[in-house]
Amino acid sequence: MFVNFSKMHGLGNDFMVVDNITQNVFLSRDQIKKLADRNFGVGFDQLLMVEAPYSPELDFHYRIFNADGTEVEQCGNGARCFARFVRMKGLTNRHKVSVSTKSGNITLYSEKDGQVTVNMGHPQFAPASIPFKASKSELTYIMRAQEHTVFCGVVSMGNPHCVLEVEDIDTAEVLTLGPLLETHERFPERANIGFMQILNPEHIKLRVWERGAQETMACGSGACAAVVIGIMQKKLANTVRVDLPGGSLQVRWQGEGHSVKMTGPAEHVFDGQISL
Numbered sequence: 001m002f003v004n005f006s007k008m009h010g011l012g013n014d015f016m017v018v019d020n021i022t023q024n025v026f027l028s029r030d031q032i033k034k035l036a037d038r039n040f041g042v043g044f045d046q047l048l049m050v051e052a053p054y055s056p057e058l059d060f061h062y063r064i065f066n067a068d069g070t071e072v073e074q075c076g077n078g079a080r081c082f083a084r085f086v087r088m089k090g091l092t093n094r095h096k097v098s099v100s101t102k103s104g105n106i107t108l109y110s111e112k113d114g115q116v117t118v119n120m121g122h123p124q125f126a127p128a129s130i131p132f133k134a135s136k137s138e139l140t141y142i143m144r145a146q147e148h149t150v151f152c153g154v155v156s157m158g159n160p161h162c163v164l165e166v167e168d169i170d171t172a173e174v175l176t177l178g179p180l181l182e183t184h185e186r187f188p189e190r191a192n193i194g195f196m197q198i199l200n201p202e203h204i205k206l207r208v209w210e211r212g213a214q215e216t217m218a219c220g221s222g223a224c225a226a227v228v229i230g231i232m233q234k235k236l237a238n239t240v241r242v243d244l245p246g247g248s249l250q251v252r253w254q255g256e257g258h259s260v261k262m263t264g265p266a267e268h269v270f271d272g273q274i275s276l
């Protein structure tokens with residue numbers, strides 16, 4: 001079986017994007033893990049599948065698989081690349097597309113300057129919606145992992161996020177605390193772990209240890225989660241610049257009852273074909 005794909009990235013968070021409308025591709029978890037391998041496969045953080053919509057009022061269905069082969073509910077950087085891919089491949093000529101994901105519907109807007117804005121939907125805080133083991137919803141939780149005790153915010157952007165505030169992003173213990181918290185027993189579906197340094201209410205720095213992909217150059221849903229947590233803790237304004245190792249995103253949120261908007265680039269690197 002041959003699979004045609006595009007290699008794309010959002011600020012270095014990189015993707016293998018497959019048109020599963022004009023192709024009929026089924027990949028097992030093991031095949032996805034092999035394709036994700038940066039030495040023996042294509043190499044990517046996530047695999048994105050473009051599929052036909054499940055209902056007439058939507059334009060596409062959007063499936064996301066982490067490098068470890070697990071299917072997940074949301075990928076913000078991937079959504080921007082999805083928007084560029086469907087126009088680039090002639091699957092639509094619309095600047096605004098509505099797509100369903102495992103966790104709900106999102107809307108993608110291809111801007112004239114080449115950037116893409118994603119309406120990421122409403123953040124969810126109820127522990128059961130994350131999912132997260134807690135008796136009630138709190139602004140800040142205490143988490144213990146081995147010898148570490150940390151204070152964090154927890155939110156779902158469709159996918160689960162745990163956000164810690166740190167003094168200095170460059171010395172944050174991302175590689176030790178990240179995996180410990182990703183697999184913490186209080187996260188039954190695991191979680192993405194964000195390390196946020198607040199420079200001022202309109203500007204943060206962020207590193208993310210991603211569930212199923214380790215530390216990535218950028219995490220779109222993680223940027224939204226960090227801004228939402230910062231706003232809930234009354235430390236951030238409603239429009240924030242988020243500097244990630246791979247570049248910057250703009251995240252906007254007017255508060256509870258509103259959806260989160262994220263704007264940033266989406267780059268096409270090359271097209272390829274792989275035989276399986």
Ligand SMILES: N[C@H](CCC[C@H](N)C(=O)O)C(=O)O
Binds near residue numbers: 045046192212213219
């Ligand atoms: N690792 C995430 C999926 C990809 C999210 C990230 N690449 C983004 O841009 O939002 C998870 O397991 O929920």
